[in-house]
Each structure stands twice: as structure tokens, then as C-alpha cells.
Amino acid sequence: MQPTITIAEANQRVDGYIARAVKVLPPEAKLELHYQEQEGSCSDPTDHGPKNRVIASRSYKVLGLQQKAIPSYFDSLRSWWLANNFRVLDETPRNEFLWVENNADSFQMTLKANPAGGIFLLAGSPCVWRNGTPESQAQSGGDTEDMVAQPPAIPPVTPSPKPAQARRPRRKPVDDIEDFDQTDWTDENTY
Template sequence: MDSTITLDEANRRLDAYIEQALAQLPAGTGLKERLRIEEEPCDDVAGVRGKQQASRNYQVIGIDAANIPSYFDTLRVWWQDNGFRILDNDPVDGFLWVENNADGFRMTLKAADGGRLMLISSSPCVWRDGTP
């Protein structure tokens, strides 16, 4: 079994990616935390047990609901220019899901009822201390 980054590093990197994404949106835009999980069990695609994962769920605040499509365009371009690939893109339903090519971190931008916008992210499965 291969080593991974530590769970602490996964949490730091996840927060950094969130801040980088937020910085692409207009000044005055912020985040309202809906869910913050710093450690939860996960089994990776190979079925390896005992790894952990970090995840976040935020509502993007301070936005103009009429500009939500442009926020999707802005983040789609930024993510693609910064090492993320698109896993799913459904402009009609207001959904964009990306994964970092280098480290497997995933981010989702989702439009919700009432002109709300959500930014959701998760780390890959990692060993708590970096080794099995």
C-alpha cells in the first residue's frame, strides 16, 4: 500500500483550494459554512480500508443571483487553467464538478433554489499519518 499526504495536509490543501476558488469571484463574495468534516472514514477505489477523507460545504454569499452563470464560467476557466479537469458540467442544472489532476481533490459548484450558490469540496482518501 502506498503512502499518501497526511490528513492534516489534506485539510490544509482543501482550505487552500477553497480560498483560491473564492478569490476568483467578485470582491465582497464570502462563504457561509454549512458543513466541515475534517476526518471521516472512506474506502478508496481499490477498496482499501482505514483511510480518511476531509470535506467542506459552503454557501457562497454576497453574490448577485443574476450573475450565477458568469460565476460558473469564471470558475470553469480558472479550474481548467490551474490543473483541474471537468468531471461533470451541466449548465442547465447549474452543476460543475472538477478534480485536480495532480492530487485528486474535488470541487463542486452548484446552483440551488432561491438564487443560492454552493461550493463543495473533498480530499481524496488518505492515511491519517501518511502511511498505512
């Protein structure tokens, strides 16, 4: 329940990280917005933090780069990220995927390449409070009075299990190759 930056600040920081990373690439690199969340749901299961927080994220397709030079783009961004307080979280397979996280603010970035030569640059914020401060129960839609007044949940009715069907007996495996061609494979009980 600690204060965070606001979602507006998270969006600015995501855009700033993308802008700085693309400057590491050759000047002909152009970004095409592929996907954007300005206030997405914080659903990180490893976070173990309170609900009602949000994230900012962007995904861009990088246009104008040569497919044969993809390994050099990965090397350039890896070096830049490591020199700018990021650590590598995963880079498998090498020169196809590189996922990093900033040591100071936990913002994450990813560089991806696909077999068709498509290159994607992504950035995302950690979970933050919309206004920077933890929301109270009343603000998040949960009222303690409502929670007390609600009756206990009724367990769902589960249908009775179906009777088990008898399994057909299987023919004992044969190790003898000679028997293979003598088996009548049209008989259902042989397999």
C-alpha cells in the same frame, strides 16, 4: 497500500483550494461554512483501495452574490479551474452544477446553484492515510490471531416463503369505445 499525504495536510489543501477559488469570485463573495469533515470515513466505492483511510471535505454557502450573475460565476470558476490543472468531471445542468478534479492530486471541487439563488462551493480530498503511511492490521483494530480464532459465520435463518395468493382474474381489455359507457364499473371484477 501506498503512502499518502496526512489528513492534516489534506485539510490544509482543501482549505487552500477553497480560498483560491473564492478569490476568482467578486470581492463581495463571503463564505458561510455549511458542512465540514476534518477526518471523515473514506467510503468511495470506485476507489477499490484499502479500508481505514479518511477524507477531508468542506461545503460553503457563498453569500453576497447576485442571482442574475450566476452563469458568469460558473464561467469564471470553470476557466480558473481549467487553467489550474483541473478537469471537468460533470457540468450538468450547465450553470447549476460544475464538478472538477485536480489532475495532480485528485482533490475535487464543486460549484452548485439552486433555483432559489443559493450558491455552494465544495472541496474534498481523495482517501488518505491518517498519518500518511498505511496502517497495519494491528493498528486498524484487526488482529490476525483474532481472525483465525473466530468460528465461521452461521448463515441467518430465513423464514419459509408465504404461500402464493391466487390472483383475481382481470377483465379482458376492450378496444371498443362504445363498450366503455356500458360497463358496470361498480363490479369489482371489471377492473
